[in-house]
Amino acid sequence: MYGPYGYDMFYGLGHLLGSIFWIVVLVALILFVIRLMGGGRRHPRHWMGGAPWMNQTALEILRERFAKGEISKEEYEERKKVLSEEK
Secondary structure (H helix, E strand, C coil), X not given: CECCCCCXXXXXXXXXXXXXXXXXXXXXXXXXXXXXXXXXXXXXXXXXXXXXXXXXCHHHHHHHHHHHCCCCHHHHHHHHHHHHHHC
8 A cells, every 4th residue: 555655655664673673683692702701790800811910819919929939938928927917
């Protein structure tokens, strides 16, 4: 059935519904990919694995610094004692 302007009055509705369909499909695909990558609700430091030092405890960092020779044995023992007292 043709409307007053000489075209099917539901023609525009079909384009609108088609556009809405593809927008919904695109949004669903984007949300699916985000979900596969670990979701958006985790802390930013966990995105893409995060920096290795962010997942270490203070004691592990202290041990690593001592092993690299960045701090002396006395400084290591003193800081280790302080960290043990905090728990």
